[in-house]
Amino acid sequence: MLAMETPLLRQLLDALGPSLLRPLPARGEAAVPVSGTVVYERRVPLPPARDAVLLAVGVGTAGDEAEDLVRRAAEAGYACVVIKRFGEPAAELEAVAERAGITLLAADEAVGWHHLDAMISSALATAARPADAASPAVGDLFALANAIAGMVGGATAIEDPHRRILAYSTLPDQPIDQGRRQGILGLQVPDAPAYDEQYAALARSHGVCRFPTHPSGLPRLGIAVRAGSELLGSIWVVDAESDLDAAAEQALRDAADIAALHLLAARTAADVARRHRADLLRRLLATPAGASVVAPQLGLSAGAPVAVAAFLVAPDEPDGAVAAHTAARLADLVGLHCEAHYGRHGCALIDGTVYALLPAGHAGSSHRELVADIARRAHGALRVRVHAGIGSLVGSLHSAATSREDADLVLRALADRPGDPGPCLVATIDEVRASATLAALSQTLSGHARMAQGLGPAISAHDVEHGTTYVGTIRAYLDANSDIPAASARLGVHPNTVRYRLSRAEEIFGFDLADPDERLVLWLQLRLRAAP
Missing domain, CATH: 3.30.70.270 (Reverse transcriptase/Diguanylate cyclase domain)
Structure with a gap:
């Protein structure tokens, strides 16, 4: 039996990269054993967890709560505490962690806690594999597909949850069928009802699925790739001779654990690139x-x-x-x-x-x-x-x-x-x-002095002081192109009511709606005053 390596914080940080998780303060002392993750919940007592990574969800970098949590985590045996800074200083919290003997880590604020939890768990699972179990560099999905094809024994494809083909193996002498050829050409699994049934079965399963029949001909092994409960994608291996045995299934299960970290890292890289492009667009527009x-x-x-x-x-x-x-x-x-x-x-x-x-x-x-x-x-x-x-x-x-x-x-x-x-x-x-x-x-x-003078503001002030509705009536009349029946329909009143209100407004404020200039300025004042 192969000895299992003990995961170290150094391996975790190398796998995830500094853009996702970095020590505070930055230094190279990462030879700390780590065993898993625990999500902090305020209303639940902090459980003891030897060498675990504590995700301090909802805890800032300043104040008594953060400092108390760091001390309690150190006493409970945790290896490190992960925080999100959101631009806040963390020097005092760093000093508390230093004195308590626990490592403080800062996570990318844009990455969700559930996503971070899944990535850390997958990275630790990969790091804990047998020491001689080689794995391609994180992010090299094509190298991973070739490695899986060699381990399991058949042509391999790695897909995302939307059936897009992210990578495929290129080892010689491994038979493929027409469906795989079409998928590789378009980097998308072809549509077919039989595929829907197989993907549904794969999503329900937490192990290897065998599909003796396939729309394109050759049998396959398939397995869903997950990080916790989150479906990240799937791996498909062609079983051309129907001779892939239990050892091949075990190899595919092991490969799914490794692939989870690769897919999460690829998704995180895409998120980082998307945020970079957003920053560029902000600069362009500004x-x-x-x-x-x-x-x-x-x-x-x-x-x-x-x-x-x-x-x-x-x-x-x-x-x-x-x-x-x-x-x-x-x-x-x-x-x-x-x-x-x-x-x-x-x-x-x-x-x-x-x-x-x-x-x-x-x-x-x-x-x-x-x-x-x-x-x-x-x-x-x-x-x-x-x-x-x-x-x-x-x-x-x-x-x-x-x-x-x-x-x-x-x-x-x-x-x-x-x-x-x-x-x-x-x-x-x-x-x-x-x-x-x-x-x-x-x-x-809106800031022009003359727009705040004259009829429009005077009529508006009169409405406020006396509870009248001259502004609404005049606007409805002008918006209806001086059509009294149309204005009365808009207001829900009798046409004679509109005529009376307009006549009274002309008497009170001393203007003539027949004057085109006066009508235009009044309409602008009333419309612009109500504009958003």
Whole structure:
């Protein structure tokens, strides 16, 4: 029997990388044995756990709670405590950990605790394998596929939960069938009802599944790859001669443990890359002059025509922490769909609004169709109303900020749209240009002194003081193009009531609605005063 290695903190840190988990303060003393993870819960007594990694969920870096937890963890035998700093200083907590004799680790704030728990568990499982069980470097999925093919004895494919083929083996003299050939060509498992049944069976199982028949011909072994309860993907091995025995099954089970860390690391690398592209898009929209520097990193030419789309959870949805969480999920959803259709050009969450860069080549109706589809999917997944606006197509990345301004104006126009909004509102700048122009005028003229003088403010003040409704009546009349029956229908009153109110307003405030200049200025004052 092969001796099992004792996992060390050094191995854990090497496997996960410094972007995910790093010691505080940074130093090389990582020869600390580690045995597993424990998630901290405030209302549950801290259990003793020799050499475990304590995930300090919800605990900051400052204050008595954090310091007390570090001391108690050291007394209970923990190897280290993992915190998230969120920009806070941690020098005092580091000193407490130093005195207590326990290692303090800082985790990437953007990585969920459940994700981090799964990655640490998989890394420790891999590190604890027999000392002579070689494994490819984390992240090299093609090398891993070849290693599995050699261990198990058949052509191997590694897939994600959506049946996309992430890697496949290339060892010679291992038979494959037509289904595998098609999958490799498109990096996607072909659609077939029989496949649906096999994947469903694999998802239910926690061991190796044998599939004697296969839509493409050759039998297979399959196993789901998991980190805890989370399904990360699957491994499939062709059993061409139907001779893969119990030893092959055991080898495939061992390979699934190793593959979990590889798949988690690959997903984390993708998350890091996505956040980097989001930072680049923020820079581009804030500082258009830097387009030449940012463009190559986004995979675009600085002279490429682009449009910017803006997505927003409807303003009347719940706010606070719930809204922030929903906006983050919306950003993830928009980013994934835009990457699938346009490539990895950037998606960013800025002040609650999700912005996506839409390159030319998909201009016109296809932009709108995709944005509308994303909005519908977001509504279905998040159960909130979503507004989406598409800015003008501009000639280069240097003008991307202009398209972003247009998209923002579209969102303002949609928010001010009367009537039942429905689950999703989507528009291009051309579809709401009049309303968007009014919104832009509101921004431009809101601080102008003359807009705060004259009839509009006087009528509004009178309504507040006397409880009258002259502002609403005049706006309805002007919006209806001086059509009294139409205005009365909007207000839900008799036409004679509208005539009386207009006559009284002219008497009280001394103006003439027949004067086109006076009517225009009054309409602007009343409309812009109510604009969002």
